[in-house]
Structures are given as structure tokens and as C-alpha cells.
Amino acid sequence: MKALASSxxxxxxxxxxxxxxxVIYVLSDLSGWAPFTYHPATGRLEWGRTLPRQNEGPVMYxxxxxxxxxxxxxxxxLLGTLLPERVVKRIPLALIWILPILAIPLLxxxxxxxxxK
Amino acid sequence: MDFLFxxxxxxxxxxxxxxxxGLLAIALLGALTHQAASVLMxxxxxxxxxxxxxxxxxxxxxxxxxxxxxxxxxxxxxxIYIKYRIYVRIPIERAGFWKTQGFFEMKEHMVTIGLGxxxxxxxxxxxxxxAGTATAxxxxxxxxxxxxxxxxxxxxxxxxxxxxxx
Numbered sequence: 001m002k003a004l005a006s007s008x009x010x011x012x013x014x015x016x017x018x019x020x021x022x023v024i025y026v027l028s029d030l031s032g033w034a035p036f037t038y039h040p041a042t043g044r045l046e047w048g049r050t051l052p053r054q055n056e057g058p059v060m061y062x063x064x065x066x067x068x069x070x071x072x073x074x075x076x077x078l079l080g081t082l083l084p085e086r087v088v089k090r091i092p093l094a095l096i097w098i099l100p101i102l103a104i105p106l107l108x109x110x111x112x113x114x115x116x117k
Numbered sequence: 118m119d120f121l122f123x124x125x126x127x128x129x130x131x132x133x134x135x136x137x138x139g140l141l142a143i144a145l146l147g148a149l150t151h152q153a154a155s156v157l158m159x160x161x162x163x164x165x166x167x168x169x170x171x172x173x174x175x176x177x178x179x180x181x182x183x184x185x186x187x188x189x190x191x192x193x194x195x196x197i198y199i200k201y202r203i204y205v206r207i208p209i210e211r212a213g214f215w216k217t218q219g220f221f222e223m224k225e226h227m228v229t230i231g232l233g234x235x236x237x238x239x240x241x242x243x244x245x246x247x248a249g250t251a252t253a254x255x256x257x258x259x260x261x262x263x264x265x266x267x268x269x270x271x272x273x274x275x276x277x278x279x280x281x282x283x
Binding site for chain 1 (some may be wrong): 163203219230234239240241244250255259
């Protein structure tokens with residue numbers, strides 16, 4: 001673990017992973033795009049974003065958003081390890097905690113139907 | 118898993134999972150609150166006061182526990198979310214508690230974003246000697262603690278609306 005924590009490539013990975021995870025998740029929520037849809041009443045999994053089926057209860061996109069975020073951020077994080085050190089060092093680390101705060105108004109907006117009913 | 122239902126009811130099984138989820142969340146809340154207090158109000162002069170002792174912890178010692186607890190709490194939440202969607206959310210919507218449901222959706226979003234920034238949190242605390250990353254480490258810890266408190270309180274309210282025993 002110590003070797004990992006002192007590795008420059010791992011630093012690049014975590015910085016790119018954490019920044020892109022927030023962005024990917026918010027974009028998934030705002031766009032509604034999900035790599036798969038889960039039907040909790042029947043246990044059915046379908047690729048992409050699908051609508052509820054008749055007599056099969058509601059659908060859930062959150063699992064798709066979460067897995068999509070983890071896969072997307074992992075790919076970008078791995079690509080980040082290929083970047084030169086000087087490029088990643090230019091990325092402000094403050095963005096890692098600022099982006100989740102900036103995400104709040106966007107996510108609140110995406111939930112507008114719940115606030116206005 | 119079906120063999121379990123020879124001994125306990127399905128409702129008891131999911132109730133146990135909900136309680137475990139809550140207990141993990143409490144442990145996470147305690148660890149993150151200690152750590153956030155230690156970075157926001159570091160102790161310069163030791164004393165015997167309760168608040169001073171509370172914030173006098175070494176934040177770096179909590180990082181692995183926080184990461185493990187966040188992931189475990191998240192996984193337990195994701196597991197019981199299946200039942201929540203049908204047996205809790207639908208009645209909540211029928212009862213017209215739209216804002217309660219909205220806050221639950223917000224909790225789900227924020228804990229997922231928290232999961233996404235967890236690797237950076239781990240890295241920053243594992244390099245706690247690096248003064249150049251102190252600001253990012255401090256505020257990321259505070260943001261995670263705020264997400265944890267928000268999620269805990271929302272989960273508590275939703276449980277009051279329709280949780281244990283309903």
C-alpha cells in the first residue's frame with residue numbers, strides 16, 4: 001500500500017478517476033443515459049435505458065449510473081496514468097472537492113418534480 | 118440464501134440488513150466527524166476537555182476505516198435499495214411525501230459521488246505529510262463528512278416515514 005500511495009502513476013489515476021467520476025455521474029443523471037436498466041420487481045436486467053414494462057413494476061437506473069460511473073472513471077483514470085506528470089500536476093486538486101459541491105445545484109434541479117409536486 | 122428463510126421471515130431478513138446498513142453508517146459518521154473536526158480545528162495545545170479530545174485524533178489513522186465503511190455501507194444500501202424501490206418508495210409516493218422522496222434521491226446521488234472521490238481521499242490521506250495537498254485533504258474530508266451527515270439524516274427521516282415495522 002505504501003508503494004501505491006507514493007506512486008506517481010497512481011496519483012494520476014486517482015486524480016483523473018475522482019474528477020471524472022463526479023462529471024460522469026452528473027451527466028448520466030442529467031441526460032438520463034444508463035448502460036443498463038434494472039426491473040426490481042422481476043429481477044430483469046436490460047441494456048441501456050428502458051421504460052417500465054406493463055405489470056412489471058418500476059425501473060431503476062441508479063445501478064446503471066453507478067456502474068457506468070465506475071467503469072468510465074476507471075478507463076479515464078487508466079488513460080490518466082499515460083499522461084506526463086507535468087500535465088496532471090497542472091490539474092488543481094481543489095477540483096476534487098469543489099466538483100461535488102458544484103454538482104449539488106445540478107442534481108437538485110434534476111429532481112425538480114419532487115420539489116414542485 | 119433461501120435456507121435462511123427456514124429460520125427467519127423475509128421481512129426479518131430485510132430488517133436485519135437495514136439495521137446493519139444503519140450501524141455501518143453510524144460507524145462511518147463517527148469516524149468522518151472525528152477526522153473532519155481534526156482537520157478543521159486541529160489541537161495545538163492539548164487539554165482534557167471533551168471537545169479538545171474529540172478533535173485531537175490523528176486523522177490519518179481513520180482513512181482505511183472510512184474507505185472500508187463507505188464501501189460496505191454503500192453496498193448494503195445498494196442491496197436493500199431493491200426492496201426500497203417497491204415496498205417503500207411506492208407507498209411514500211402514494212402518500213404524497215414527494216419532498217421526502219426527493220431528499221432520498223439526493224442522498225443516493227451524493228453517496229455515489231462520495232464513492233467516486235474516495236480513491237482521491239485515500240491517496241491524499243496516505244500522503245498526509247505532503248503539506249502541498251493539505252487544503253485538498255482538509256476540504257475533501259469535510260465534504261465527505263457533510264455528505265455522510267446529510268445521508269444519515271435523510272435515511273433516518275425516510276425510515277421514520279416508512280421503515281422498520283411498516
